[in-house]
Amino acid sequence: MIDLFERPPSGPYLLSHSAGLMPKTARREFEAGFFDPWLSQPGESWPKWLAATDDFRSALAGLLGGRMADWCPQPNVSTALFSLLSGLTVTPDRNAIVMSSHAFPSLGFVAQMAERLGFRLRLFDGDPGDIATWDEVLTADVAVVVAMHVHSNTSVVSPVAEIAALARARGIFSIIDVAQSAGILPIDVMAWQADALVGSCLKWLCGGPGAGFLWCRHDLKPLNVGWFSHDNPFEFDIRGFRYAPDARRFWGGTPSVAPYVLATTGIRTIAGIGVETILRHNRALIARIDPSDRTGKGGTLCYRPVDMEKTMTALTDAGGRFDRRGDVLRLSFHIYNTEDDADIVAGCLA
Template sequence: MIELFEMPPGGPYLLSHSAGLLPSAARNEFEAHFFTPWAAKPGESWPLWLSAIDDFRTALASLLGGRMEDYCPEPNVSAALFALLSGLTLEKGRNAIVMSAHAFPSLGFVAQQAERLGFRFEILEGDPADIAIWEAALKTDVAVVLAMHVHSNTSIVSPVTEIAALARARGIFSIIDIAQSAGILPINVTAWQADALIGSCLKWLCGGPGAGFLWCPHDLKPLNVGWFSHEAPFEFDIRNFRYAPNARRFWGGTPSVAPYVLATTGIRTISDISVEAILKHNHALIARIDPSDRSGKGGTLCHKPADMEKTMAALTAAGCRFDRRGDTLRLSFHIYNTEQDADIVAGCLL
């Protein structure tokens, strides 16, 4: 599978939790669907570009489930979260946004600023894999629960189906962040029955930066609109705004195109290989280092070395690309990693 990706020189690349490697096909696909419409059909590029973005939405639906119409491009997960929150109508006495203390901080920053819209931010302490903690936190004053499918610093998986079921039974809007799981863990939006998903193509989907997305089948009315949120974007009547009848209502103004053209190749490449095959390969490589059970974990091996400095020095000397969060090293094995990569890492860990 290595030949399918742009492999950097040097030792093992272990940063797929941060930025997955682009597929080799991405250069030609980008040329065909971004540059060629611009150069070959000046003044007629937009219909072709918008068709390419529909291809992006279709690729997401094929991989993650649900209808293409319920997916909307977003620049990142933070923007996607704010778009969703801005479209909710708060009920009296119910305004809390609950998320784990282990959630990605950027989302907490969005939730804090959403207090200006009438929300109240609550941080859930404890193990995010423990459904009992979520059940106790989802009280009658909660409007929104946000759960990370996989937590970036620990690789812990939240019980998202159960969280969504609890929220649904209690009238709470549920949002699942799949930025660290899309492309490495199986996902089916229909089976989860959450109210919305937010994600990114940068990591395990190997789609490059700038291609975030949201999935929402609900008739929300977001605040951050623009002409591409309009039912008829090319109507050009400043006095008459009507929300688009699907998730395009979250799109906003003139859209970015290039990131989504690039990301589509990544999504399709991952789909062709299959998430199940990638996860099986990931588990096999991690088992060469740590044979413990991987259930309840994402694709990243989070290792706490006895001697951080010596371990980092050994990994660096071996040419490994990795990162550190506090007392934890993050090491991610994708389909383009090999048994030799895993053995190199095993020889460096202390």
């Protein structure tokens, strides 16, 4: 399976939490899905391009669950989150957006700006992996809860199905961010029963940048619309806007096509290998470095070395590609990593 991906020439690649390696077939399939329609029918390539974006939506549904109609391409997670928030109605006595202070900062930035729509952002500092924490913070004034499935700086997994159940029982709209889990942890949107989901193909899905997505099982009416949010984008009546009958109402203006053509190859490659297979491989490689229980953790080993500079130098000298957040090294093992990669890392950390 290693041979399925474009690997850097030397050293362990440990950045799947940031940008996963693309499949070798991505170039060929991108040529066929994006450039060939343009070259064969200049100016008339939209029907094939739109079919390619439907392929993207279908691939997401196949891997993550739900109906294709409830999936919509998005430029990134931030845009997806704002689109969802803009479609909600809040009241003065129920207007809080609750999320962990450990969530990815971009989510917090979006929630802060949503205060112009009548929301109030409330961050909490407790353990996002403990359902008791969520039970305490989901109070009667909460309109929306935003939970990261996996937290990028700690690899802590939130109990998202339980959070969604709490929210549902209390009339709170639930949004789950799977940017750090899609492709490495099993996901089934129908089993979770959250109200919405946002994510990205850049990381464990190995799909490159620019291919975000959202899933929503409700008929929300977002504010940031465009002609591709229309029931019939090619009607061209400036006085008559009708929301698309499915999740395409979140699409907005003229869409990018290239990122989704590229990302579809990554999604289908991951689906073909199997997320459970990837997760078992990830756990086996991490165990060669740290044999402790990984229950409640994502795919990234967040390691605090005694001597940060010495450890980073050792990893760099070994050709390792990794990153650092504060006093934490982030090291991610995907299906394209090997036992040799893990043993090299273990030696550097020792």
